[in-house]
Amino acid sequence: MNNFEFKNPTKIIFGKDTISKLSEELPTDARVLILYGGGSIKKNGIYDQVKTALKDISHVEFGGIPANPEYSVLMKALKVIKEESITYLLAVGGGSVIDGTKFLSSAALYEGDSPWDILKDSKRTEVGMPFGTVLTLPATGSEMNSGAVITNAETKEKLGMGGPGLFPQFSILDPQVIQSIPQRQLVNGITDAFTHVLEQYMTYPAAALLQDRFAESIMQTLLEVAPTILKDSTDYNAASNFMWSCTMALNGLIQKGVPTDWAVHAMGHELTALYGIDHARTLAIIAPSHYQYNFEAKKEKLAQYAERVWNITEGSIDDKAYAAIEKTESFFNQMGIETKLSKYTDDFDGTAEIIAKRFTERGWLGLGEHKSLKPEDVEHIVHMAY
Amino acid sequence: MNNFEFKNPTKIIFGKDTISKLSEELPTDARVLILYGGGSIKKNGIYDQVKTALKDISHVEFGGIPANPEYSVLMKALKVIKEESITYLLAVGGGSVIDGTKFLSSAALYEGDSPWDILKDSKRTEVGMPFGTVLTLPATGSEMNSGAVITNAETKEKLGMGGPGLFPQFSILDPQVIQSIPQRQLVNGITDAFTHVLEQYMTYPAAALLQDRFAESIMQTLLEVAPTILKDSTDYNAASNFMWSCTMALNGLIQKGVPTDWAVHAMGHELTALYGIDHARTLAIIAPSHYQYNFEAKKEKLAQYAERVWNITEGSIDDKAYAAIEKTESFFNQMGIETKLSKYTDDFDGTAEIIAKRFTERGWLGLGEHKSLKPEDVEHIVHMAY
Numbered sequence: 101m102n103n104f105e106f107k108n109p110t111k112i113i114f115g116k117d118t119i120s121k122l123s124e125e126l127p128t129d130a131r132v133l134i135l136y137g138g139g140s141i142k143k144n145g146i147y148d149q150v151k152t153a154l155k156d157i158s159h160v161e162f163g164g165i166p167a168n169p170e171y172s173v174l175m176k177a178l179k180v181i182k183e184e185s186i187t188y189l190l191a192v193g194g195g196s197v198i199d200g201t202k203f204l205s206s207a208a209l210y211e212g213d214s215p216w217d218i219l220k221d222s223k224r225t226e227v228g229m230p231f232g233t234v235l236t237l238p239a240t241g242s243e244m245n246s247g248a249v250i251t252n253a254e255t256k257e258k259l260g261m262g263g264p265g266l267f268p269q270f271s272i273l274d275p276q277v278i279q280s281i282p283q284r285q286l287v288n289g290i291t292d293a294f295t296h297v298l299e300q301y302m303t304y305p306a307a308a309l310l311q312d313r314f315a316e317s318i319m320q321t322l323l324e325v326a327p328t329i330l331k332d333s334t335d336y337n338a339a340s341n342f343m344w345s346c347t348m349a350l351n352g353l354i355q356k357g358v359p360t361d362w363a364v365h366a367m368g369h370e371l372t373a374l375y376g377i378d379h380a381r382t383l384a385i386i387a388p389s390h391y392q393y394n395f396e397a398k399k400e401k402l403a404q405y406a407e408r409v410w411n412i413t414e415g416s417i418d419d420k421a422y423a424a425i426e427k428t429e430s431f432f433n434q435m436g437i438e439t440k441l442s443k444y445t446d447d448f449d450g451t452a453e454i455i456a457k458r459f460t461e462r463g464w465l466g467l468g469e470h471k472s473l474k475p476e477d478v479e480h481i482v483h484m485a486y
Numbered sequence: 487m488n489n490f491e492f493k494n495p496t497k498i499i500f501g502k503d504t505i506s507k508l509s510e511e512l513p514t515d516a517r518v519l520i521l522y523g524g525g526s527i528k529k530n531g532i533y534d535q536v537k538t539a540l541k542d543i544s545h546v547e548f549g550g551i552p553a554n555p556e557y558s559v560l561m562k563a564l565k566v567i568k569e570e571s572i573t574y575l576l577a578v579g580g581g582s583v584i585d586g587t588k589f590l591s592s593a594a595l596y597e598g599d600s601p602w603d604i605l606k607d608s609k610r611t612e613v614g615m616p617f618g619t620v621l622t623l624p625a626t627g628s629e630m631n632s633g634a635v636i637t638n639a640e641t642k643e644k645l646g647m648g649g650p651g652l653f654p655q656f657s658i659l660d661p662q663v664i665q666s667i668p669q670r671q672l673v674n675g676i677t678d679a680f681t682h683v684l685e686q687y688m689t690y691p692a693a694a695l696l697q698d699r700f701a702e703s704i705m706q707t708l709l710e711v712a713p714t715i716l717k718d719s720t721d722y723n724a725a726s727n728f729m730w731s732c733t734m735a736l737n738g739l740i741q742k743g744v745p746t747d748w749a750v751h752a753m754g755h756e757l758t759a760l761y762g763i764d765h766a767r768t769l770a771i772i773a774p775s776h777y778q779y780n781f782e783a784k785k786e787k788l789a790q791y792a793e794r795v796w797n798i799t800e801g802s803i804d805d806k807a808y809a810a811i812e813k814t815e816s817f818f819n820q821m822g823i824e825t826k827l828s829k830y831t832d833d834f835d836g837t838a839e840i841i842a843k844r845f846t847e848r849g850w851l852g853l854g855e856h857k858s859l860k861p862e863d864v865e866h867i868v869h870m871a872y
Contacts, residue, residue: 101661101726103501108494114743115489275487307723310707310731317699324695337693340487344743345696357500357730 101308104356110244111270114344116336118274119146122153122190125232125270130188132159133181135201137193139163144280146236150192160184165193168251168258168372168379169200171216174207178215181208181229189231191268194285195240195292198233199248202266205229218261219250225263233271237281238343239289239380241296241350243271251373258369273347275339278329286333287435288380290326293346294319294431295364295383302391302401303359303469315354316408321345323409323431330435363467364390367478370455375445384432384439389484391425393477394468441486452482487694490742496630497656500730502722504660505532508539508576511618511656516574518545519567521587523579525549530666532622536578546570551579554637554644554758554765555586557602560593564601567594567615575617577654580671581626581678584619585634588652591615604647605636611649618656622663624729625675625766627682627736629657637759644755659733661725664715672719673821674766676712679732680705680817681750681769688777688787689745689855701740702794707731709795709817716821745855750776752853753864756841763830770818770825775870777811779863780854827872838868 113121126132134150141147162177180186181204189208191201205228207215217223225246235243242248246266251258278286301315322345328338348354367390368382377385391398402421406412410427412420429439441448456479459465467473473481499507512518520536527533548563566572567590575594577587591614593601603609611632621629628634632652637644664672687701708731714724734740753776754768763771777784788807792798796813798806815825827834842861845851853859859867 101501101723101730103504105497105499107497111491111493113491115487118489307727309710309723309727310703310734313703313706314700317696317703320699321696337487337695340743341693341695344487348696357726 101311101357102306102359106352106356107264108244108267108352110267110351112244112273112347113270114273115340116274116276118272119149119234120153122150122232122234122272123157126154126157126188126190128157130157131184131186132157132188132190133177133184133186134159134161134190134192135165135177135197135204136161136163136191137165137167137197140280141192141236144236144277146192146234146277150190150234159190160186165197165200167196169196169203169248171250171252172254174200174203174250175215177204178207187229189229191231191233192236194235194237195242198235198240198242198268199250201231201233202228202242202246202248203250203261205231205266206261206263216252219252219259222261225261225265228263228265230269233268235271235273235343236277237285237289238273238278238346239285239292241293241347243268243273244347244351249369256373258373273343275336275343278333278339278343281333283330284378286329287437288378289346290322290329290342290435291380291384291432291437293349294322295380295387296349297322297354298387298428299362299364300355300358300360302398302405303361304397305400305404306358308358311354311356311358312404314348316405318345318349318354319405319409326431326435359469361469363473366459366464366467367455367482370458371441371451374451374454375447377444381437381444384429384437385441385444385485386481388425388429388439389481391428393481393484394473395421397470439485441482448486452479452486455479455482487697487743488692488745492738492742493650494630494653494738496653496737498630498659498733499656500659501726502660502662504658505535505620506539508536508618508620508658509543512540512543512574512576514543516543517570517572518543518574518576519563519570519572520545520547520576520578521551521563521583521590522547522549522577523551523553523583526666527578527622530622530663532578532620532663536576536620545576546572551583551586553582555582555589555634557636557638558640560586560589560636561601563590564593573615575615577617577619578622580621580623581628584621584626584628584654585636587617587619588614588628588632588634589636589647591617591652592647592649602638605638605645608647611647611651614649614651616655618658619654620658621729623667623671623675624659624664624732625671625678627679627733629654629659630733630737635755642759644759659729661722661729664719664725664729667719669716670764672715673823674764675732676708676715676728676821677766677770677818677823679735680708681766681773682735683740684773684814685748685750686741686744686746688784688791689747690783691786691790692744694744697740697742697744698790700734702791704731704735704740705791705795712817712821747855749853749859752845752850753841753868756844757827757837760837760840761831761833767823767830770815770823771827771830771871772867774811774815774825775867777814779867779870780859781807783856825871827868834872838865838872841865841868
């Protein structure tokens with residue numbers, strides 16, 4: 101097991117009808133900015149629950165944060181924060197709204213020339229404006245971690261940021277919100293969380309027995325509840341396990357003491373930036389090719405995953421490992437996710453070269469758990485995913 | 487899944503040679519009281535590592551905190567805290583030293599007449615004197631939770647305390663400390679951690695699929711590493727998984743959203759108070775009888791545990807459930823732990839009645855996950871454990 105440090109101070113408030121607890125978590129003298137997305141919270145009743153809970157707390161609103169939170173939109177929200185003397189941010193939404201709120205938490209206290217530098221120069225946020233979240237879409241785990249990914253439409257870039265100042269003070273997780281999520285988003289959420297676990301698990305054996313079993317537990321649980329959720333999103337037992345699995349998939353716990361990969365995300369982000377493909381779907385496009393291309397380096401963990409998560413007990417290590425990649429791809433397919441780029445765009449020719457070139461230009465010269473994947477490897481992997 | 491709240495702000499610093507990081511975690515202007523036990527840290531080098539790390543930080547020491555931290559000894563430490571104007575506590579030890587330090591953290595800021603009232607009246611500690619830990623004995627999980635159990639030799643009582651103010655600010659976990667732990671303590675640690683998981687798992691199915699799998703993961707890992715650790719405690723892979731499993735067994739995570747039992751601990755504490763039997767061994771004495779006595783209420787989870795942890799796949803639910811109890815008892819026996827009270831004392835006659843009477847007098851009238859076990863049930867269970 102590798103040495104590690106772990107600290108996650110976010111308070112989780114989980115369960116039925118918990119949104120009403122919101123006011124207990126906010127300072128009574130706070131001036132709150134509520135941030136949300138396209139307005140679905142006004143149709144499904146979450147907005148009303150939040151407004152009721154905040155009736156005695158001073159607040160204003162900023163809606164319209166898009167999927168893949170866009171820098172130019174967030175800069176408008178930053179203007180509101182300054183003009184309205186906001187002291188506390190409240191994200192009501194999924195990963196995009198929460199990630200956007202994290203950027204604002206950092207930017208609100210940033211003293212440099214341009215907040216874009218936080219992303220461009222990978223500036224770590226030690227202290228941000230305090231914020232909480234009401235999660236409306238389980239998927240990214242952003243509700244209990246200190247990372248965010250922000251998109252710049254102008255430059256077609258997706259860049260990450262983070263730091264200990266960006267943990268939510270609290271996150272309210274009411275699994276009942278799942279009832280009003282469109283099927284497409286549910287499928288994306290399951291795929292996103294599942295792939296998060298793979299990124300922290302599908303590397304090489306590192307004698308981290310407990311972390312391996314925790315990672316497998318999350319994947320087993322997601323596989324177990326996925327069919328129920330997609331058939332009946334009012335099933336509270338399935339919804340609550342789905343929601344908690346998404347949070348646990350990326351709250352830092354399973355990555356501690358183990359090597360991590362994240363090459364699937366690095367390549368996937370480029371597909372979203374270039375073609376606007378849903379984040380989760382880009383992961384499902386890249387993952388199978390990535391594991392095939394890096395088969396020798398990953399086959400021991402692929403075989404362990406085959407045995408423990410897919411109950412594949414017959415055959416050699418290679419047999420099991422291949423079968424596990426196939427099982428993973430067909431799991432995505434069965435949920436209705438296409439795993440080839442050509443199913444999303446006719447304009448895919450040259451994509452592999454473009455992405456490889458971008459990595460070279462940005463100086464991203466070593467991806468994966470060994471930091472050994474070069475732009476030419478990226479080119480191969482993306483090609484395999486056509 | 488039940489509703490829950492979860493917040494655990496303790497910073498974990500885990501791995502080889504991490505004790506040297508101690509000074510980074512303490513405020514530079516702190517006046518530190520180092521608390522430790524019987525002095526084994528002076529033989530195994532841990533004391534020297536701590537002293538080296540604290541060379542530039544003002545500190546005094548208080549040694550001699552016994553196993554099952556004793557109120558009268560802690561009151562002497564409290565006097566030192568006041569006389570020396572201590573601002574920060576540092577526990578260097580196992581669960582007893584850490585639990586004692588938690589009591590002192592609370593008592594140092596307590597404004598009532600007698601600190602014993604914190605225990606007697608179950609007063610929740612919202613704010614305590616800040617403290618950190620250097621863990622020398624993996625077992626209790628006290629290094630990453632906010633609970634403590636204190637013993638009063640005079641009244642032969644063991645009472646619990648807790649509250650959000652009692653999380654360590656940081657805990658340093660260097661698995662190399664395991665090398666110098668006597669076999670008896672290692673066996674106790676494995677048994678203690680394993681039983682902690684059972685208390686939070688062996689109840690009834692509550693549709694908490696992920697929590698169940700996490701609990702099973704910890705037990706599987708403990709079973710996997712136990713033989714290696716007992717054979718060769720210098721095996722770092724086994725030691726690190728053992729240490730991290732003990733912490734995860736009782737840091738709050740696996741108990742969230744599920745019913746918990748803790749009757750084994752409630753009865754076990756009485757055996758320690760009456761006979762001075764090692765805490766872990768009292769759990770191994772009580773657990774098998776407890777599960778047999780409450781078989782009908784627990785058999786579904788017992789059967790799930792049989793399948794997933796012990797790979798018992800044949801037979802009816804009852805068959806599997808019984809087999810799991812047997813496997814658990816023989817796991818304790820194989821490590822050299824006797825699971826009958828009569829192996830520890832000749833003076834056991836009447837113990838069941840005494841313990842039942844104590845529960846009645848204290849008003850502890852409903853133990854277990856259904857709060858349905860009455861003193862007469864306790865009497866039966868302890869009798870079965872003779």
